[in-house]
Amino acid sequence: MTHAQSLDFTPDFARALRFFRTQASYTVSPLHQLTGRDSITVLAKDETGRMGLGAFKALGAPYAVARILDAAWHRQTGETLTPARYQDDDVRAFAAEFTFVCASAGNHGMGVAAGAAAMGAKARIHLAATVPGGFADRLRALRAEVVRSGKVYDESxxxxxADAESSGAVLLADGTWPGYTEIPKWVMEGYCVIAEELRESFEASGQWPTHVFLQAGVGGLAAAMAYMIRLNWSQQPELIVVEPEFAACLQTSHRAGHPARADGPESDMGRLDCKEPSIVAWAALEAAGVTYFALSEAEGAAAADAVTELGIPTTPSGAAGYAGVLKHPMTAVGGEVFRPLIIVSEGRT
Structure with a gap:
């Protein structure tokens, strides 16, 4: 595989939709209309209840777990697994031999743990010291092993x-780097479901957004959304990626013209506090023609309070898109009504 091929993101989003529509816990997440500053209507895709995990990550790692097991089963037997087959005794016995390992700032680990548990596999999640104890407790409730590793996310x-290399476990990361790109693309493929749910809603209503504000850590959600919007939304909005000032790795990469680190202090936008971008996500965002905003800690906190007061309890990470709205001029091109869309990516736990 060439370097260019490793960066290519062309998801089979229809496959992801078919997979989730067979899951008993799957429903289309709500799209709310919030009345924000200056009486602006903000469209808010509410991921705080997604499939019982409370975050959009429920669409990523569980889907990647299923794809990994399907690929391994096919190599061994020649059979492609159907959704029903995952629950058969022979497939679950096969899955029980797998351990999925990742680092997490919280929600990705929940997705890995839930996906592994659903298939009968095992999960081991590495958490930095900065991750709250409540996430560790929730991971253990999903039967995952939790390991505290390092002071910050990069160290975890x-x-x-290192764990995957020494133990033979499957590394299921949501970031990408040279030599590791394919499994995280499956994670991102799952996130494409959000964009398709939104497209179907807007096609029905005709009320398309003029601007979409996408929060980013390593960039997987933002890139999946940007790719899908540019691929098949019949009305094209401006795309704005928002990151913490303390971890603006995608904006730094955009300015540098190549993937680059953005070191800084620890951010209270913990799920976005990623100092190094996904190289696949960065390439997809560059191709989609996005612009970038960096958020102060105060802006992130104020947005979380505002969205919570508007009826969706969330965190500075979950409300980062709304912080972007507040930084943006309340106008659209050609005098069109400013109709922003945000993703409230996680609940307040």
Missing amino acids: VAAAV
């Missing part, structure tokens, strides 16, 4: 990589 990522 290194620990997860």
Whole structure:
């Protein structure tokens, strides 16, 4: 595989939709209309109840777990698994031999743990010291093993990589780097479901957004959304990626013209506090023609309070898109009504 091929993101989003529509816990997440500052209507895709995990990550790692097991089963037997087959005794016995390992700032680990548990596999999640104890408790409730590794997220990522290399476990990261790109593309493929749900809603209503504000850590959600919007939305909005000032790795990469680190202090936008971008996500965002905003800690906190007061309890990470709305001029091109869309990516736990 060439370097260009490793960066290519052309998801089979229809496959992801078919997979989730067979899951008993799957429903289309709500799209709310919030009345924001200056009486602006903000469209808010509410991921805080997604499939019982409380975050959009429920669409990523569980889907990747299923794809990994399907690929391994096919190599061994020649059979392609159907959704019903995942629950058969022979497939679950096969899955029980797998351990999925990752680092997490919280929600990705929940997705890995839930996906592994649903298939009968095992999960081991590396958490940095900065991840709240409540996430560790929720992971253990999903029967995952929790390992505290390092003071910050980067150190827990290194620990997860080393764990997989030494133990033979499957590394299921949501970031990408040279030599590791294919499994995270499946994670991103799952996130495409959000964009398709939105497209169907807007096609029905005719009320398309003029601007979409996408929060980013390593960039997987933002890139999946941007790719899908540019692919098949009949009305094209402006796309704005929002990151913490303390971890603006995608904006730094955009300015540098190549993937680049953005070191800084720890951010209270913990799920976005990623200092190094996914190289696949960065390439997809560059192709989609996005612009970038960096958020102060105060802006992130104020947005979380505002969205919570508007009826969706969330965190500074979950409300980062709304913080972007508040930074943006309340106008659209050609005098069109400003109709922003945000994703409230996680609940307040």
